[in-house]
Amino acid sequence: MDNTTAIHKLSQRHIVTLLGVAAVALIGAAQLLRGPAPFDGPIIAERPVIFPDGAELYVQKYEVTVAEWNRCHAEGACALSLHVAGNHTEAEMPATGVSYTDVSEYLKWINRASRHSFRVPTLQEWEFMAAEVLPETPDPFFTDPELSWASAYLLEPQTKRTLLPKGAFATTKEGIADLNGSVWEWTADCYAGVSETGIDTNRCPAFFVGGEHIAAIPFLVRDPARGGCAVGAPPAHLGMRLVSERPWTTSGFDAR
Amino acid sequence: MTKIINPGLLPTSRRNVLRGSVLAGAAAMTGGATFAATRRAPLSKTHAPMAYFTQAAEQQAAAEAAPADLTGYTRVKMDLVAPPFAPVHEQVATGGPKIIEITLVTEERLMVVDEDTGAEVWALTYNGSVPGPLIICHQGDMIEITLRNPVESQLEHNIDFHASTGALGGGGLTHVYPGEETVMRWKATKAGCFTYHCAPGGAMIPYHVTHGMNGAVMVLPREGLKDAEGNSLTYDSIAYIGEQDYYLPMDENGDYLKYEVAGEDYADSLDAMRTLTPTHSVFNGAVGALTGEAALRAKVGDTVLMIHNQANRDSRPHLIGGHGNYVWETSFSTPPLKDVETWFVRGGTAMAAMYTFEQPGVYAYVNHNLIEAALLGATAHFVVEGEWDNNLMEQVVAPHSFET
Numbered sequence: 001m002d003n004t005t006a007i008h009k010l011s012q013r014h015i016v017t018l019l020g021v022a023a024v025a026l027i028g029a030a031q032l033l034r035g036p037a038p039f040d041g042p043i044i045a046e047r048p049v050i051f052p053d054g055a056e057l058y059v060q061k062y063e064v065t066v067a068e069w070n071r072c073h074a075e076g077a078c079a080l081s082l083h084v085a086g087n088h089t090e091a092e093m094p095a096t097g098v099s100y101t102d103v104s105e106y107l108k109w110i111n112r113a114s115r116h117s118f119r120v121p122t123l124q125e126w127e128f129m130a131a132e133v134l135p136e137t138p139d140p141f142f143t144d145p146e147l148s149w150a151s152a153y154l155l156e157p158q159t160k161r162t163l164l165p166k167g168a169f170a171t172t173k174e175g176i177a178d179l180n181g182s183v184w185e186w187t188a189d190c191y192a193g194v195s196e197t198g199i200d201t202n203r204c205p206a207f208f209v210g211g212e213h214i215a216a217i218p219f220l221v222r223d224p225a226r227g228g229c230a231v232g233a234p235p236a237h238l239g240m241r242l243v244s245e246r247p248w249t250t251s252g253f254d255a256r
Numbered sequence: 257m258t259k260i261i262n263p264g265l266l267p268t269s270r271r272n273v274l275r276g277s278v279l280a281g282a283a284a285m286t287g288g289a290t291f292a293a294t295r296r297a298p299l300s301k302t303h304a305p306m307a308y309f310t311q312a313a314e315q316q317a318a319a320e321a322a323p324a325d326l327t328g329y330t331r332v333k334m335d336l337v338a339p340p341f342a343p344v345h346e347q348v349a350t351g352g353p354k355i356i357e358i359t360l361v362t363e364e365r366l367m368v369v370d371e372d373t374g375a376e377v378w379a380l381t382y383n384g385s386v387p388g389p390l391i392i393c394h395q396g397d398m399i400e401i402t403l404r405n406p407v408e409s410q411l412e413h414n415i416d417f418h419a420s421t422g423a424l425g426g427g428g429l430t431h432v433y434p435g436e437e438t439v440m441r442w443k444a445t446k447a448g449c450f451t452y453h454c455a456p457g458g459a460m461i462p463y464h465v466t467h468g469m470n471g472a473v474m475v476l477p478r479e480g481l482k483d484a485e486g487n488s489l490t491y492d493s494i495a496y497i498g499e500q501d502y503y504l505p506m507d508e509n510g511d512y513l514k515y516e517v518a519g520e521d522y523a524d525s526l527d528a529m530r531t532l533t534p535t536h537s538v539f540n541g542a543v544g545a546l547t548g549e550a551a552l553r554a555k556v557g558d559t560v561l562m563i564h565n566q567a568n569r570d571s572r573p574h575l576i577g578g579h580g581n582y583v584w585e586t587s588f589s590t591p592p593l594k595d596v597e598t599w600f601v602r603g604g605t606a607m608a609a610m611y612t613f614e615q616p617g618v619y620a621y622v623n624h625n626l627i628e629a630a631l632l633g634a635t636a637h638f639v640v641e642g643e644w645d646n647n648l649m650e651q652v653v654a655p656h657s658f659e660t
Binding site for chain 2: 149157223
């Protein structure tokens with residue numbers, strides 16, 4: 001990827017954001033006139049995640065499903081259309097093969113359609129909510145400073161990489177399912193490399209994804225291929241999970 | 257479906273073929289007539305395209321050839337092991353020539369090719385692995401193979417050893433149906449790494465080969481490996497890597513089709529094979545079979561002989577971060593190439609590359625068509641322990657922001 005493309009894409013993102021804001025305003029006006037149309041939005045886990053500082057986070061119980069994703073596509077807001085293999089239904093399979101760019105499209109759509117503010121979690125939020133179901137981080141095989149480039153290599157057995165229907169993996173005490181599954185979830189955190197000040201998220205070449213091990217994935221990647229010089233086992237599948245600081249109800253209005 | 261294939265020979269319906277093997281077994285027990293009686297023509301419609309060649313081979317073998325001279329040979333058994341490992345063997349031969357007895361069982365089994373996509377294949381295997389086990393002998397030894405096809409198999413199998421001489425590499429003498437076994441002996445006259453594969457006839461040949469039915473034989477010179485100057489070269493371990501191109505049928509959505517039994521994918525597979533575009537090219541049967549917890553292991557100072565088998569298609573291995581100190585692309589009779597960056601595996605060969613690790617860390621052993629390495633699966637990893645050598649490489653300035 002060359003930088004020109006990235007910058008071009010990102011300015012497009014800004015334009016889409018502005019259009020999105022305008023659209024929300026219009027739809028909002030229309031809905032006020034007609035009364036709130038029920039929006040069959042995401043299912044949120046039974047209990048919010050409560051952070052040490054007392055902040056609450058309302059987390060989607062399962063990862064966004066293929067059915068939910070394709071609604072965004074059907075309404076013309078998500079370029080990518082997904083299908084499920086085999087005998088599974090769209091409603092039971094997580095949406096996978098999505099890049100950070102795709103995820104951004106979905107977020108814009110769901111926020112417009114639901115009149116709510118959803119986002120993907122930060123890496124810190126993700127790690128906190130997933131801690132109880134994740135295996136212990138194995139000690140690095142290579143500890144010499146000269147071998148820091150290889151220290152993330154995983155010689156431990158990996159969770160099965162097979163894509164399974166939602167709910168096939170562990171559920172946290174808050175009721176959040178599949179955080180330890182075969183889908184790695186995009187976070188909002190930019191992989192800033194060695195930069196101490198961080199990189200502007202709008203120009204971020206790679207984001208962290210949450211899963212059995214944390215990985216950084218270039219924003220254009222939909223399927224992290226295994227192989228080449230890449231060190232270790234990359235994520236099996238890329239998907240997403242919505243979070244919000246505010247509870248969500250299907251009325252489209254805040255519960256508070 | 258009785259079919260006379262040659263006047264004067266037995267009608268070769270399946271039942272008669274089976275009866276023939278019972279009779280052969282009985283004859284074997286009587287002793288004297290064994291040599292002639294164990295030979296038969298297990299021909300049927302399924303390998304009709306090969307009938308001409310097979311008959312020729314059979315007739316050649318049935319002619320009044322002098323019995324093999326086995327004087328001076330010692331019989332030994334070789335216990336074969338699953339890849340990427342090598343059977344116990346000597347690098348330099350001690351004692352006289354050997355008759356090495358091995359057994360290969362033609363197992364048809366459902367194998368996952370890529371867990372991520374759910375791609376699977378009814379693999380046709382020797383001893384249950386892709387590639388089949390590595391066989392090692394010395395020049396002048398004989399391999400006496402028992403090839404057994406289990407009763408529960410769907411298909412006929414045989415074996416063609418590129419290291420052997422005559423009868424289509426033994427393919428003409430080793431056709432076995434489910435429930436049959438055969439014994440064949442061949443002499444290793446050429447030193448080198450050679451592929452072996454199933455070759456039942458016609459389109460069944462590439463079908464079996466692209467379903468995993470291939471492996472390698474290493475025929476070492478009796479005095480072991482040498483460089484161009486005649487200096488002895490030894491290794492601490494062998495990494496036996498079989499590269500397998502799969503052509504897996506997909507539905508209109510691009511999802512891999514699933515089948516109930518071996519052979520059910522035959523027609524779909526042929527259509528996929530005809531594209532000459534593999535859906536997967538993997539090491540040791542599946543994506544990631546030699547990475548992560550299954551990565552190859554070594555220590556700094558270890559000399560590893562990497563044996564690469566590709567029975568169907570060219571490949572070009574590269575060890576990322578290392579080299580091929582000595583590379584035998586063809587035979588061990590030709591002096592090895594030295595200090596090679598990327599070596600060539602002619603489709604239909606096995607070959608060997610030797611490297612001594614000088615630096616710890618992770619090395620990727622890839623098919624350096626990097627599309628095949630990263631997207632089709634042709635990647636293995638070596639995890640090497642030891643002390644870092646700053647003389648060979650050092651990070652002088654770590655990545656940092658620069659003033660614009």
